[in-house]
Every structure is written in structure tokens, then in C-alpha cells.
Amino acid sequence: MPQKPPALQRPLPLFDRANELICGVDEAGRGPLAGPVFAAAVILDPARPIMGLRDSKKLTAARREALAIEIRTHAVSWAIAECSEAEIDDLNILHASMLAMRRAIDGLHRRPTLALIDGNRCPVIELRCDAIIGGDDRVEEISAASILAKTxxxxxxxxxxxxxxCYGFDQHKGYPTALHLARLRLHGVSPVHRRTYAPVRNLLAELAAFAAGGAT
Incomplete structure (x- = not known):
């Protein structure tokens, strides 16, 4: 059976880098079962180019750290923000990610004229913005934001x-690996786990059912 061709990316929007102050925005940590979701916003300095910017997931940890130092040193402005586990559970991860992005943009000490967002939707902000699927590997400002958020x-x-x-967060960074799921069942749910995520929610339901059965 022939393979389905990959979806075509739409062309990048046209923007005037000479007359726009562009910030790239990206988030990190939508999939993990624990910890906050982070977002970063970055305005790069065209006079101080940074070589090797790309999607943070395609870089080694050491390379990400080295680039993060360059970004923080050479960018016109940058900011990092987060939404807590409680906010994620209250709002859902999509809205929490959008809120973290908005906080990052608001944290910039220079007001951009255009925000380029990785993904298929923009946060609600009083600023022109454009969402770019795969932007973290196509637009250097978004790549820089991806690296800062991830690190x-x-x-x-x-x-x-x-x-x-006991959970091994230093190894899996909260993602639902076999190690994390095993430790979760062994040690129970911590205050930093996202209770609305299925593995955590299901374990809490099991424990509640067990407690209810024991009480009868």
C-alpha cells in the first residue's frame, strides 16, 4: 500500500524584517505528566546572528544549553514564563500553553510589532501574530524561543x-516513560503531577475505588 504523502506546509508569511520588531514564541512541556508548561518569547538582533538555531528537539542537550547562553546574551529581548500544574488542571493544557505564551510576550522589555507562534493557533494578545506549523524549525526567532523554553x-x-x-524527573523530565509510569504506581501521585492527565487521573480513581472498597 503506498504511503500517504506528508502534509504540505504553507509558505511562510511575508514580513518586513527591516521595519518589524519580530518576536518568536514557543512552548515546552505539553505532554509530560508532571511539572509546569513553559513558554519563551525572543526578539533576535540581526546585527548579532546566532548560528545553528533550529527546533530544540533536534539538538543535543549540550548544544541546546550552549545556544541558550548565546540567545540570552545576544538577543534584543527575551522572556520565559510558565503555567503551573494547578493552572494546567484548571484551564486544560491548550489554554495553559496559550497563557504561558502570553506571559512570555508580556515579559519582553521591548514591545514587538509582530509575534510568530509555533503551531496552528495564536494566543489572545493585543499584537499582530501569525501561527506557523513547524515554525520551530523554519523561523529562527521561533527556534530561539523553542530552545529557551526547553532548557x-x-x-x-x-x-x-x-x-x-523517587520519580526520576531528572531522567524523563516528566514525560510518560515506562520508568515514570512504574514510579508513579509505586510511589503514588506527587503535588507536581497533573491530575487531569489520564495516567495520573486513572491512578487516583483506582486509589479512590480501593479506599471506598476498604471502607465498606
Whole structure:
């Protein structure tokens, strides 16, 4: 059976880099079962180009860290924001991601004229914006934001590992790996787990049913 051809990416929008102050925006951490979701916004300096910017997921951890230092040093402005596990459970991950992006944009010390967002939708902001599917590997401002969001979130999960070492957050960064799922069942749900995510929600339901059965 012939394979289905990949979906075509729409052409990048036309924008005037000479007269626009462009910020790239991306998030990190929608899929994990634990920890906040992070977002970053970056305005790059055309006079100080950074070589090797691309989707953070396609870079080694060491390369991401090196590029993150360059971005923070050479960018015109950058900001990182997050939404907590409680906000994710209250709002859902989509709306929490949009809120984190909005917070990151608001955290810039220079007001951009255009925001380019990775993905297929924009947060509600008082700013012209365009969503670009695959933008983290196609637009250098979004690539830079992807790198800052990813490195910030990874660092936060290493800190959570120091608080909750039994889960192995330093290894899986909260993603639902076999190790994480096994530790979750062994040690139960921590305060930093996202209770609306299926593996966590199902475990809580099992424990509640067990407790109810034991009480009868």
C-alpha cells in the first residue's frame, strides 16, 4: 500500500524584517505528566546572528544549553514564563500553553510589532501574530524561543527531582516513560503531577475505588 504523502506546509508569511520588531514564541512541556508548561518569547538582533538555531528537539542537550547562553546574551529581548500544574488542571493544557505564551510576550522589555507562534493557533494578545506549523524549525526567532523554553523546563524538572527524587524527573523530565509510569504506581501521585492527565487521573480513581472498597 503506498504511503500517504506528508502534509504540505504553507509558505511562510511575508514580513518586513527591516521595519518589524519580530518576536518568536514557543512552548515546552505539553505532554509530560508532571511539572509546569513553559513558554519563551525572543526578539533576535540581526546585527548579532546566532548560528545553528533550529527546533530544540533536534539538538543535543549540550548544544541546546550552549545556544541558550548565546540567545540570552545576544538577543534584543527575551522572556520565559510558565503555567503551573494547578493552572494546567484548571484551564486544560491548550489554554495553559496559550497563557504561558502570553506571559512570555508580556515579559519582553521591548514591545514587538509582530509575534510568530509555533503551531496552528495564536494566543489572545493585543499584537499582530501569525501561527506557523513547524515554525520551530523554519523561523529562527521561533527556534530561539523553542530552545529557551526547553532548557528552562528541563532545568525546572531537575530541581523537582531534588524535591521528589523517587520519580526520576531528572531522567524523563516528566514525560510518560515506562520508568515514570512504574514510579508513579509505586510511589503514588506527587503535588507536581497533573491530575487531569489520564495516567495520573486513572491512578487516583483506582486509589479512590480501593479506599471506598476498604471502607465498606
Amino acid at each position: 528552562a523546563r528541563d532545568a525546572a524538572l531537575v530541581q523537582l527531582h531534588a524535591q521528589y527524587p
